[in-house]
Amino acid sequence: MKIQCLNKNLKSAVSVAERNTSKNQTLPILNSIFIGAEKDTIKIRATNLETAVEISVSGKIHNAGSVVVPAKTINSFLNNIPEEQIILQVQKNNLFIKTDSMETIIRGYPPEDFPIFPKVDIAESISMSSPELRFSLASVVTAASISDIKPELASVCFNIFKNSVKIAATDSFRLAEKNIVSKETRLEKMTSFLVPQRSVQEMLRLLENDENVKLGANKNQIIILGGDYKFISRLTDGKFPDYEQIIPKSFKTIAVARKNDVLSNIKLASVFAGKLNDITLFFSPSKKAILMSTAHSEVGEHSASVSASVQGEEVTAKFNWRYLADGIPQINSEYIEFNLNGDQSPMLIKGKGDNSYVYLVMPMRGI
Amino acid sequence: MNNEELWSQALNDIELAVSRANFVTWFKDTHILDFADGVVTVGAPNGFSKEWLENKFHKFILKSLRSRVPEIRAINYSIAASSTPQAARIKPRKEFAPQPEEQLEFKDFYVDPKTNLNPKYALDTFIVGSFNELAHAAALAVIKNPGRVYNPLFIYGGVGLGKTHLLQAIGNAILKNGPPKKIYYISSEKFSNELVSSIQNNAVHNFKEKYRDFDLLVVDDVQFFSNKTKTQEEFFYTFNALHEAGKQVVFSSDRPPKSIPDIGERLLSRMEAGVIVDISEPEYESRLAILKSKAAERKIGLPETTLELIAMLIQKNIRELEGALNTIYMQSKYQNRVLSNDDVKSILSKNIKPKNAATPSQIIKTVAEFYDIPEKSIYEHTRKTEIVRPRQVAMYLIREDLKGSYPFIGQKFGGMDHTTAIHAYEKIIQETKKDSKLEEEIKRIREKYQNQQK
Numbered sequence: 001m002k003i004q005c006l007n008k009n010l011k012s013a014v015s016v017a018e019r020n021t022s023k024n025q026t027l028p029i030l031n032s033i034f035i036g037a038e039k040d041t042i043k044i045r046a047t048n049l050e051t052a053v054e055i056s057v058s059g060k061i062h063n064a065g066s067v068v069v070p071a072k073t074i075n076s077f078l079n080n081i082p083e084e085q086i087i088l089q090v091q092k093n094n095l096f097i098k099t100d101s102m103e104t105i106i107r108g109y110p111p112e113d114f115p116i117f118p119k120v121d122i123a124e125s126i127s128m129s130s131p132e133l134r135f136s137l138a139s140v141v142t143a144a145s146i147s148d149i150k151p152e153l154a155s156v157c158f159n160i161f162k163n164s165v166k167i168a169a170t171d172s173f174r175l176a177e178k179n180i181v182s183k184e185t186r187l188e189k190m191t192s193f194l195v196p197q198r199s200v201q202e203m204l205r206l207l208e209n210d211e212n213v214k215l216g217a218n219k220n221q222i223i224i225l226g227g228d229y230k231f232i233s234r235l236t237d238g239k240f241p242d243y244e245q246i247i248p249k250s251f252k253t254i255a256v257a258r259k260n261d262v263l264s265n266i267k268l269a270s271v272f273a274g275k276l277n278d279i280t281l282f283f284s285p286s287k288k289a290i291l292m293s294t295a296h297s298e299v300g301e302h303s304a305s306v307s308a309s310v311q312g313e314e315v316t317a318k319f320n321w322r323y324l325a326d327g328i329p330q331i332n333s334e335y336i337e338f339n340l341n342g343d344q345s346p347m348l349i350k351g352k353g354d355n356s357y358v359y360l361v362m363p364m365r366g367i
Numbered sequence: 368m369n370n371e372e373l374w375s376q377a378l379n380d381i382e383l384a385v386s387r388a389n390f391v392t393w394f395k396d397t398h399i400l401d402f403a404d405g406v407v408t409v410g411a412p413n414g415f416s417k418e419w420l421e422n423k424f425h426k427f428i429l430k431s432l433r434s435r436v437p438e439i440r441a442i443n444y445s446i447a448a449s450s451t452p453q454a455a456r457i458k459p460r461k462e463f464a465p466q467p468e469e470q471l472e473f474k475d476f477y478v479d480p481k482t483n484l485n486p487k488y489a490l491d492t493f494i495v496g497s498f499n500e501l502a503h504a505a506a507l508a509v510i511k512n513p514g515r516v517y518n519p520l521f522i523y524g525g526v527g528l529g530k531t532h533l534l535q536a537i538g539n540a541i542l543k544n545g546p547p548k549k550i551y552y553i554s555s556e557k558f559s560n561e562l563v564s565s566i567q568n569n570a571v572h573n574f575k576e577k578y579r580d581f582d583l584l585v586v587d588d589v590q591f592f593s594n595k596t597k598t599q600e601e602f603f604y605t606f607n608a609l610h611e612a613g614k615q616v617v618f619s620s621d622r623p624p625k626s627i628p629d630i631g632e633r634l635l636s637r638m639e640a641g642v643i644v645d646i647s648e649p650e651y652e653s654r655l656a657i658l659k660s661k662a663a664e665r666k667i668g669l670p671e672t673t674l675e676l677i678a679m680l681i682q683k684n685i686r687e688l689e690g691a692l693n694t695i696y697m698q699s700k701y702q703n704r705v706l707s708n709d710d711v712k713s714i715l716s717k718n719i720k721p722k723n724a725a726t727p728s729q730i731i732k733t734v735a736e737f738y739d740i741p742e743k744s745i746y747e748h749t750r751k752t753e754i755v756r757p758r759q760v761a762m763y764l765i766r767e768d769l770k771g772s773y774p775f776i777g778q779k780f781g782g783m784d785h786t787t788a789i790h791a792y793e794k795i796i797q798e799t800k801k802d803s804k805l806e807e808e809i810k811r812i813r814e815k816y817q818n819q820q821k
Binding site for chain 1: 417470
């Protein structure tokens with residue numbers, strides 16, 4: 001193999017690939033990346049057997065061929081060389097790089113030992129704008145559990161039917177659901193699958209370009225096809241809880257307040273939050289305000305009032321402020337709506353007049 | 368040689384031929400899914416393993432399988448996710464902090480969608496006392512021999528006494544112990560709703576098939592079947608199908624089958640065909656044991672005397688007992704001190720419904736309403752049976768619940784002699800022992816006037 005390409009392009013592809021390698025001790029080849037040149041494309045591949053990514057890099061191919069080298073080594077190497085253009089060559093299983101001023105050999109593995117990417121046969125796929133998918137996933141994944149004890153809760157659930165794409169995540173203390181209408185999609189069959197939360201984090205990084213991506217899934221895998229990359233992840237085997245039944249339909253208290261006011265006040269109050277991260281919210285129709293108070297036995301106490309229009313019963317409930325601070329920034333409206341049914345039932349937060357995103361959070365026990 | 372043995376022998380060969388790292392990575396969690404007509408299907412845990420086995424090890428696998436079973440012609444590979452998460456693990460972004468006890472969860476989130484059972488209801492956390500030991504023993508017998516003894520099992524008892532816990536524990540125990548069985552737990556109300564929606568969607572057939580497929584069907588709160596003729600009918604057929612096939616059915620209700628109003632004769636006789644056991648109210652020792660176990664389970668540190676006091680004050684309902692425990696614990700945590708017995712009493716007195724605050728007139732009025740007779744007729748000196756029985760019931764309740772003296776009772780009922788009151792009281796006690804229907808009636812009358820108090 002002999003290829004020539006811009007260091008800038010290669011570098012960004014290698015750093016994306018490196019994130020998808022694994023620290024597997026039994027099979028060291030899994031922390032390597034595959035560089036292959038065939039016909040007229042250069043492809044970089046990496047996998048940790050959970051996710052896999054393949055990135056196309058533009059460049060000039062003198063000779064076809066392939067090489068597998070440790071990701072960390074080549075990444076650090078590329079980050080530290082001044083050259084704009086480099087030429088990569090293969091000598092036996094090693095990567096040989098020669099410029100005017102240096103000669104480098106990176107030891108590699110036999111390319112035939114590199115895992116073969118699974119074929120993902122997809123009957124139907126949907127097309128979406130990359131920023132929209134990215135924004136939607138980011139707004140939901142925040143509610144997913146990060147513990148692997150319940151794999152279905154450490155996942156983001158996709159429900160695709162006709163032209164609506166519903167994605168949801170919950171760790172059983174809070175739940176986020178985003179509803180996207182995809183104009184170009186019409187799936188006749190209801191498709192539903194669970195993507196591991198960690199794979200979603202990786203997807204967020206990949207979806208940075210402003211382009212349209214294709215997304216499809218079969219029984220075991222999801223695939224995303226971008227302009228110059230292909231991303232595959234395994235799916236979680238499990239059943240997502242039947243969450244729609246827990247989203248309340250009617251409410252005893254409804255409060256509307258300016259999002260930025262609420263958010264800045266929660267962050268301010270969090271300075272004085274106790275060990276349990278608890279913040280007490282008092283929704284008062286008569287005072288036309290949401291009163292927030294926190295107390296820490298050692299740090300001090302704090303209370304503040306955020307003006308709001310509050311309708312219905314007055315209610316006091318205690319929440320984990322982190323859960324509030326996770327969900328509220330995801331709402332894309334100037335005004336947000338709090339919907340409650342007493343101090344022991346879930347509180348639903350959404351943008352005023354916007355039902356596409358809902359964030360549901362359970363209160364904490366106590367007075 | 369079964370599939371498992373065949374595969375493990377083949378793996379022995381392969382292990383010798385490939386490197387340790389390769390073997391561990393690619394052959395972990397593989398197994399033979401199917402072997403028919405000379406074609407073996409090998410299950411791999413993920414897409415990568417499948418590709419790898421197919422492309423790199425196919426010849427090896429075929430050779431070693433053939434050396435044992437020569438008629439094998441071909442091997443297929445497919446992805447079969449194993450029950451344990453496999454493949455490489457990426458370190459979590461941050462350490463997972465366990466949730467504090469105070470954070471509430473979405474209700475019923477951990478219900479197993481396949482069986483509808485909540486795993487938190489286990490048999491080991493079910494406290495057995497004299498009030499429920501019969502029900503517990505019957506449950507154990509059912510778990511040991513589902514479908515054989517006590518079919519159907521009918522458990523009844525008041526609210527918050529642990530019926531649902533026992534019912535779900537039966538399901539969970541059978542699920543855990545024996546060979547895989549199809550188990551389903553449903554409340555009668557949900558059954559009814561499902562039937563209605565299946566009728567709407569023209570899918571009654573699916574509905575029928577679903578329910579006739581279970582090895583154990585647990586139906587909670589069957590008293591809600593009352594008045595729903597179509598549901599009863601459908602359930603009757605389901606029950607018959609299951610019972611004939613020797614499948615276990617378990618019911619619960621807040622009253623014995625005979626006392627469930629408006630339930631078809633056919634269904635009623637089926638419910639009574641097996642064994643009927645009741646759960647009564649726990650006595651002091653059991654209440655204390657329950658409190659202690661709840662406190663230990665939730666790591667609530669409260670002094671023994673406080674627990675004893677709670678067990679003393681809250682007498683009827685286990686759910687209330689739990690609520691009281693929570694309240695006291697929260698209060699003491701909030702005030703950051705150990706609560707004295709007087710504190711506990713004053714806190715709980717706010718929460719406990721005063722049971723004895725009904726007035727004699729209220730009781731009489733409720734009784735009259737219940738038996739559908741004019742209130743004033745109770746006060747009349749008449750010997751008509753339709754009046755006499757309610758009058759006796761009313762006298763009994765005033766004596767029992769309000770501790771009214773016999774002369775007072777006599778006076779209250781239009782100046783009757785106190786011996787009449789004594790006779791009425793004793794007669795009702797006698798009758799309730801023989802007649803469970805009367806006992807049920809009295810219970811419901813009591814509920815009525817006690818609930819008016821709110």
